[in-house]
Amino acid sequence: MDKLRITVLTSGASSLELIGYLQQINKLAGVLIFGTWDQEKAMLAQQLSQANISVQSCSNNENDTPITAITSWKCNLGIVFCCREKIPLPVANTPKYGSINLHGSPLPNYRGPDPIYWQIRNGETESALTAHLLTDQFDQGNIVAQEPIFIGPFDTANRLFSNLIQSIPALLETIFEQIKQFGQLQERPQQGECLLTAARLTEQDLVIYWHKVTAKQLCSQVRAGNPQHGGARLNMGQSHAQLLQATSSLLSTYDAPPGTIIHLSPDQGLIVALKEESIRLDIIANNDGVLDGYRFAKVCQLSAGMKFT
Amino acid sequence: MSLKTLSPMTTFADPKLKDICNQNLRKQLNNLLNQLPENELQQALQNSFNTLVAQILSDKLPHTQLVDLFADAYENLLASYDKAELTESEKMTSYINATGLVMSVENAVHTFQDIYRVQAFLRGIHQALAEKKDSEAVYIVYPACGPCAPLLLPLISYYASRDIDRQRLKITLIDIQPGAVKALNKLISDLDIADYIHEVLCCDVMDFQPNYKIDVLVMEALQHGFTREGHLAFARHLVPFLSEDAIMLPEKITVTASLNIGQREYVDQWANQERSHSSLVDQDIQNERSVLGEVFSLSLDKLHKLTIIPLGDGMELVECNQVQIPKGIENINKTSLLLSVTATTFGNEQIKEYDSGITHPLCDMSVCIDFVPKAAEPDDLLVKSGDWLKFYYKLSGTPGFLPTVA
Numbered sequence: 001m002d003k004l005r006i007t008v009l010t011s012g013a014s015s016l017e018l019i020g021y022l023q024q025i026n027k028l029a030g031v032l033i034f035g036t037w038d039q040e041k042a043m044l045a046q047q048l049s050q051a052n053i054s055v056q057s058c059s060n061n062e063n064d065t066p067i068t069a070i071t072s073w074k075c076n077l078g079i080v081f082c083c084r085e086k087i088p089l090p091v092a093n094t095p096k097y098g099s100i101n102l103h104g105s106p107l108p109n110y111r112g113p114d115p116i117y118w119q120i121r122n123g124e125t126e127s128a129l130t131a132h133l134l135t136d137q138f139d140q141g142n143i144v145a146q147e148p149i150f151i152g153p154f155d156t157a158n159r160l161f162s163n164l165i166q167s168i169p170a171l172l173e174t175i176f177e178q179i180k181q182f183g184q185l186q187e188r189p190q191q192g193e194c195l196l197t198a199a200r201l202t203e204q205d206l207v208i209y210w211h212k213v214t215a216k217q218l219c220s221q222v223r224a225g226n227p228q229h230g231g232a233r234l235n236m237g238q239s240h241a242q243l244l245q246a247t248s249s250l251l252s253t254y255d256a257p258p259g260t261i262i263h264l265s266p267d268q269g270l271i272v273a274l275k276e277e278s279i280r281l282d283i284i285a286n287n288d289g290v291l292d293g294y295r296f297a298k299v300c301q302l303s304a305g306m307k308f309t
Numbered sequence: 310m311s312l313k314t315l316s317p318m319t320t321f322a323d324p325k326l327k328d329i330c331n332q333n334l335r336k337q338l339n340n341l342l343n344q345l346p347e348n349e350l351q352q353a354l355q356n357s358f359n360t361l362v363a364q365i366l367s368d369k370l371p372h373t374q375l376v377d378l379f380a381d382a383y384e385n386l387l388a389s390y391d392k393a394e395l396t397e398s399e400k401m402t403s404y405i406n407a408t409g410l411v412m413s414v415e416n417a418v419h420t421f422q423d424i425y426r427v428q429a430f431l432r433g434i435h436q437a438l439a440e441k442k443d444s445e446a447v448y449i450v451y452p453a454c455g456p457c458a459p460l461l462l463p464l465i466s467y468y469a470s471r472d473i474d475r476q477r478l479k480i481t482l483i484d485i486q487p488g489a490v491k492a493l494n495k496l497i498s499d500l501d502i503a504d505y506i507h508e509v510l511c512c513d514v515m516d517f518q519p520n521y522k523i524d525v526l527v528m529e530a531l532q533h534g535f536t537r538e539g540h541l542a543f544a545r546h547l548v549p550f551l552s553e554d555a556i557m558l559p560e561k562i563t564v565t566a567s568l569n570i571g572q573r574e575y576v577d578q579w580a581n582q583e584r585s586h587s588s589l590v591d592q593d594i595q596n597e598r599s600v601l602g603e604v605f606s607l608s609l610d611k612l613h614k615l616t617i618i619p620l621g622d623g624m625e626l627v628e629c630n631q632v633q634i635p636k637g638i639e640n641i642n643k644t645s646l647l648l649s650v651t652a653t654t655f656g657n658e659q660i661k662e663y664d665s666g667i668t669h670p671l672c673d674m675s676v677c678i679d680f681v682p683k684a685a686e687p688d689d690l691l692v693k694s695g696d697w698l699k700f701y702y703k704l705s706g707t708p709g710f711l712p713t714v715a
């Protein structure tokens with residue numbers, strides 16, 4: 001078997017740990033950065049160059065540059081990671097063993113750009129890091145390897161991402177083993193239907209629908225958005241804040257309409273009625289900073305009986 | 310600063326404005342506190358209460374004079390409250406329980422600013438007690454009285470200063486907030502009226518089971534539109550404990566439904582007024598209202614005859630009246646349903662619309678007459694002119710009226 005020389009195809013700095021790991025195990029050929037140039041990409045490029053890593057920026061619909069780079073770096077495997085751009089198939093197919101994408105979900109579920117958010121938001125307890133071949137359609141290629149990952153009840157999006165990263169070595173080990181044993185990647189089609197998708201987040205997804213949401217769902221929604229998206233949006237009249245942590249509460253709502261503050265005290269915090277249950281708003285951020293529910297309510301002059309909208 | 314700059318609709322004053330007022334008052338208070346020894350503070354408090362009561366019992370005062378007297382009493386009252394040294398938790402805890410809102414003690418202190426309400430009760434109770442002058446003992450109960458029991462204690466302070474009815478009046482004060490009870494005990498001591506107090510209880514009114522009959526029930530646990538607080542639930546619970554010839558204050562509370570354009574009623578009407586009061590309403594705008602009729606009234610007599618509909622989960626509905634939405638009214642789709650409370654505390658002592666926070670008409674935006682709202686809300690009620698609206702009163706953590714189409 002030839003020595004593996006891997007190129008990372010990415011569009012952002014979140015791929016740094018993968019890059020570092022590949023360099024450490026002496027398998028990194030170079031890094032291709034796709035997409036419109038911005039500050040994040042420039043910094044990534046600079047950081048990589050300083051570490052003596054070959055970098056090439058690639059604009060979206062131009063294949064020569066990446067193909068030339070891959071060829072000149074003598075790369076034989078491509079790994080797409082944290083890449084918001086679509087990689088042209090001719091580019092993906094240039095390395096001898098082709099290119100795989102690392103996707104943070106047990107595919108076929110949670111295809112789409114925000115799998116981590118939606119898995120936490122839907123209260124999933126099991127995830128996976130999936131390596132699959134690139135095809136014309138995003139996230140639909142045959143699966144090459146998969147590492148299961150648990151999602152803990154308090155895991156935020158960043159925690160789950162870190163856990164995904166930590167499972168990279170094990171996942172790559174499987175892939176390296178395949179190439180060693182069979183001289184090529186072992187693929188199998190994605191099994192079952194894609195029942196749950198992971199669409200790109202919009203501001204609408206961060207809104208709290210007090211009348212519909214259950215305590216469990218709201219806790220998960222808030223956790224999914226913490227910290228990247230500022231949890232979920234808290235609105236009262238013209239004022240807005242970010243709800244970063246919430247916990248189910250056992251307090252009775254006494255039939256107060258959903259969104260109504262049913263308890264406020266330094267001892268028990270800020271508790272709000274939902275349709276049938278209640279929820280404690282633990283941590284809230286606004287212009288003043290990051291506050292616990294009670295302090296937030298106090299600075300905003302909220303009291304029991306007032307209603308979030 | 311005096312009360313003149315405060316909105317009389319204390320419940321609706323902008324929270325920011327309110328806060329500024331509070332901060333200013335606090336500053337003044339600190340000065341006051343640092344200057345005066347404890348007994349002088351007590352003397353000042355008693356004097357201000359006694360002057361206030363003497364004046365309002367003898368005459369109906371012009372607004373500015375009334376405000377000055379109240380401002381003086383209020384400052385002294387706040388000084389007593391501050392000296393009670395409540396903890397953060399005692400001051401700030403607020404919640405909703407089975408019968409309604411339990412507001413924070415810090416907020417409840419400020420109900421004293423609602424001066425026409427306080428005046429109507431003080432005058433009313435004074436007259437009601439005159440009717441009990443032949444009784445050997447008069448058991449007065451004031452449930453959900455808050456940290457100051459403002460509708461009664463100024464009068465008692467005045468009686469004490471004249472040694473009237475000492476030991477004959479047996480007052481029970483009840484509040485569920487430990488902080489309110491702490492403040493009450495301090496106030497009773499500062500006013501030196503312990504002789505009049507039978508007991509101060511920290512409990513839920515719904516758990517109160519006196520072993521005596523109540524002769525006079527003083528109660529005001531409601532917000533505008535007869536909403537939010539447990540007034541009706543408390544009244545129902547206490548009925549079995551009333552003596553045969555008990556007096557309940559207010560003697561009568563009436564809730565009337567009408568229609569008007571919100572902008573006219575709430576904005577235009579007050580554009581040139583610094584405060585709202587029944588004497589300042591704009592007659593033209595009042596004439597634009599369509600009065601639908603009485604939705605509900607509460608008196609001792611009515612209290613015995615309520616029709617209750619149990620709903621499970623401990624929730625109950627009280628059946629109320631039905632009113633018809635008139636036909637042929639121009640722009641009826643631009644009007645909103647207003648629910649206005651008025652109260653007679655006793656005899657001729659009334660709290661009219663706009664005199665107080667509690668008699669400020671409540672606008673029920675959930676009732677949409679001859680239009681479909683752009684952004685629908687879950688509890689919207691779509692009705693047409695000519696329909697009959699049947700009202701129920703919801704006894705729950707958020708008490709209030711529930712209009713339905715009959």
Ligand SMILES: C[S@@+](CC[C@H](N)C(=O)[O-])C[C@H]1O[C@@H](n2cnc3c(N)ncnc32)[C@H](O)[C@@H]1O
Pocket residue numbers: 406408409410411412414417420421452453454455456458459460483484485486489512513514515528529530539
């Ligand atoms: C608006 S405040 C004071 C009302 C008082 N009549 C006044 O004019 O200031 C209402 C008070 O009712 C008390 N309260 C509410 N629900 C209660 C309940 N179920 N039992 C006892 N007190 C209650 C609250 O703690 C609060 O202090």
